[in-house]
Amino acid sequence: MRAVVRAVPTSFANALCANPPPEPIYLGAARAQHTLYCTALLECGVKLIRVPADEDHPDCCFVEDTAVVVGNRALITRPGAPTRRGEVRAIAIALEHSGLDVLQMTEPATLDGGDCMRVGKTIFVGKSARTNAAAIARLAEVFPELWIVPIDLPPHVLHLKCVVSPLGGDRVLLADGTLDPKRFSHPVIIPAEETYAANCVSVGDHAIVADGFPRTLEAIRKAGLSPHPVPTSEVRKADGSLTCQSILLDVG
Numbered sequence: 368m369r370a371v372v373r374a375v376p377t378s379f380a381n382a383l384c385a386n387p388p389p390e391p392i393y394l395g396a397a398r399a400q401h402t403l404y405c406t407a408l409l410e411c412g413v414k415l416i417r418v419p420a421d422e423d424h425p426d427c428c429f430v431e432d433t434a435v436v437v438g439n440r441a442l443i444t445r446p447g448a449p450t451r452r453g454e455v456r457a458i459a460i461a462l463e464h465s466g467l468d469v470l471q472m473t474e475p476a477t478l479d480g481g482d483c484m485r486v487g488k489t490i491f492v493g494k495s496a497r498t499n500a501a502a503i504a505r506l507a508e509v510f511p512e513l514w515i516v517p518i519d520l521p522p523h524v525l526h527l528k529c530v531v532s533p534l535g536g537d538r539v540l541l542a543d544g545t546l547d548p549k550r551f552s553h554p555v556i557i558p559a560e561e562t563y564a565a566n567c568v569s570v571g572d573h574a575i576v577a578d579g580f581p582r583t584l585e586a587i588r589k590a591g592l593s594p595h596p597v598p599t600s601e602v603r604k605a606d607g608s609l610t611c612q613s614i615l616l617d618v619g
């Protein structure tokens with residue numbers, strides 16, 4: 368498996384966040400944590416495709432939002448936040464160089480990749496403030512072999528994958544009290560107080576998880592996956608988490 372990752376720019380301190388954090392973002396710590404995230408991917412056997420940071424785009428390390436990849440097709444998004452739209456060009460080039468067929472999304476469609484979760488033959492799409500109906504229609508056009516299932520999100524949830532993420536096979540890791548578990552064929556439910564940890568990166572028998580969430584760690588182990596805890600304090604200040612820092616390619 369391969370993954371696209373993008374370095375943390377010096378401008379990261381100006382990344383978007385819905386509620387300003389009580390403490391500022393520490394750039395050195397953000398970069399160190401990004402390195403640990405990349406190391407965890409490498410430990411999971413993932414080969415990294417590294418894209419340099421773009422100082423004009425403080426949120427550029429959140430690459431997940433810029434493309435939806437299934438097999439050898441990549442749909443480049445038009446991110447919901449206008450300040451993030453310029454992030455997509457470098458990612459489109461990297462994906463093209465990696466051998467993928469790259470397709471585009473045009474105005475008025477807007478979509479953040481963090482709203483798309485593929486589980487088998489289904490892509491669940493969060494109807495967040497960043498993702499609109501025109502984009503969901505474009506997804507269906509680009510991936511006609513998949514079921515596209517729009518999902519309403521609870522208030523104030525930035526992206527679908529803030530509350531649920533794939534665990535491999537038909538399993539998903541879901542935060543209790545957020546979405547109806549019956550929407551998923553095999554939900555692994557974690558307590559509401561650990562909602563942040565519902566966003567994990569699963570790679571084969573491994574899962575990269577936010578550190579500091581013991582019940583989630585236990586649930587992941589019980590699901591038969593090896594957890595790789597990583598620190599997230601700095602990305603969290605910018606409303607980021609784990610899946611948002613990579614685009615996984617070659618997912619079965």
Ligand code: CIR
Pocket residue numbers: 382383384426429431432448451479480481482526605606607608610611
């Ligand atoms: C934003 O508001 O767009 C960024 N500061 C955070 C994006 C996180 N993306 C994701 O979880 N997929």
